Amino acid sequence: MQKLLPTSTAGSLPKPSWLAQPETLWSPWKLDGQELIEGKQDALRLALHEQQLAGIDIVSDGEQTRQHFVTTFIEHLSGVDFEKRETVRIRDRYDASVPTVVGAVSRQQPVFVEDARFLRQQTSQPIKWALPGPMTMIDTLYDNHYKSREKLAWEFARILNQEALELEAAGVDIIQFDEPAFNVFFDEVNDWGVATLERALQGLKCETAVHICYGYGIKANTDWKKTLGSEWRQYEEAFPKLQQSSIDIISLECHNSHVPMDLIELIRGKKVMVGAIDVASNTVETPEEVADTLRRALQFVDADKLYPATNCGMAPLSRGVARGKMNALSAGAEIVRRELLA
Numbered sequence: 001m002q003k004l005l006p007t008s009t010a011g012s013l014p015k016p017s018w019l020a021q022p023e024t025l026w027s028p029w030k031l032d033g034q035e036l037i038e039g040k041q042d043a044l045r046l047a048l049h050e051q052q053l054a055g056i057d058i059v060s061d062g063e064q065t066r067q068h069f070v071t072t073f074i075e076h077l078s079g080v081d082f083e084k085r086e087t088v089r090i091r092d093r094y095d096a097s098v099p100t101v102v103g104a105v106s107r108q109q110p111v112f113v114e115d116a117r118f119l120r121q122q123t124s125q126p127i128k129w130a131l132p133g134p135m136t137m138i139d140t141l142y143d144n145h146y147k148s149r150e151k152l153a154w155e156f157a158r159i160l161n162q163e164a165l166e167l168e169a170a171g172v173d174i175i176q177f178d179e180p181a182f183n184v185f186f187d188e189v190n191d192w193g194v195a196t197l198e199r200a201l202q203g204l205k206c207e208t209a210v211h212i213c214y215g216y217g218i219k220a221n222t223d224w225k226k227t228l229g230s231e232w233r234q235y236e237e238a239f240p241k242l243q244q245s246s247i248d249i250i251s252l253e254c255h256n257s258h259v260p261m262d263l264i265e266l267i268r269g270k271k272v273m274v275g276a277i278d279v280a281s282n283t284v285e286t287p288e289e290v291a292d293t294l295r296r297a298l299q300f301v302d303a304d305k306l307y308p309a310t311n312c313g314m315a316p317l318s319r320g321v322a323r324g325k326m327n328a329l330s331a332g333a334e335i336v337r338r339e340l341l342a
């Protein structure tokens with residue numbers, strides 16, 4: 001990016017009410033067949049338009065073509081039985097009924113490549129595309145085949161790499177892997193989590209990002225956050241390994257959280273997407289609040305490596321609130337941009 005402090009969102013944006021129930025996570029589609037395909041494309045156009053109106057620099061599809069950031073990808077793979085469900089504990093936090101791995105996993109066809117190509121046709125701005133990371137994928141499944149979290153993660157890494165290479169060929173500028181599980185399973189992150197992530201981005205020439213957050217503003221997450229104490233030091237566990245890794249950008253939750261800003265020093269040299277918008281609150285930040293978060297981050301990240309962003313996705317918010325937050329992000333970044341250029 002040539003522009004100083006290029007803005008982006010972490011990923012998801014609210015869906016229009018004619019496509020899926022708003023302000024609800026993972027709500028079912030209201031259309032089907034060809035109408036659904038066209039409806040998703042229209043929603044993608046709207047999500048892009050709203051980002052452009054707000055002045056967002058690196059744009060995305062707003063995840064308008066997927067119901068869930070992990071399972072929509074997994075649904076396209078073979079080896080996973082969605083009828084055979086087991087209850088597992090997700091990220092050590094809440095129980096969910098999840099599909100079962102019943103055989104060797106493989107990707108029979110591209111998952112998001114057509115959607116990415118469609119987004120590419122709509123804009124000449126840099127585009128970012130999110131995929132789930134290997135560790136977060138295995139945490140959202142019951143494995144009755146490999147019986148090893150690590151083995152399954154390597155298999156998913158290989159599959160994600162196939163998809164990522166095709167997304168790059170479709171014109172995606174930044175491929176982002178969502179790894180909220182990196183904030184929970186510290187030993188595994190260091191043993192094989194970062195290694196499998198690097199396998200997923202092997203051979204890519206476009207930029208790569210990893211998004212590590214404390215999740216959407218849903219109850220299971222806000223309850224969990226209450227148990228974390230006054231200082232959230234989870235990032236400290238994965239950062240040294242990530243600093244050494246080949247990943248280009250690290251996307252973090254920073255605003256209204258209890259993450260000590262100085263932890264960013266541990267990834268010095270990387271580009272940092274600094275979350276300056278709280279997605280767990282309906283209160284729209286003022287541009288000055290955004291600017292304040294960015295100024296604090298600037299103590300630990302060089303200005304040319306600071307990418308203002310949201311803490312996480314905004315899918316569960318109302319469209320008006322999401323719009324307001326994107327406007328605040330742009331306006332706050334502009335305040336700091338002017339200060340830096342003055």
Ligand SMILES: [Zn+2]
Binds near residue numbers: 211212213214216313
């Ligand atoms: Zn997130």
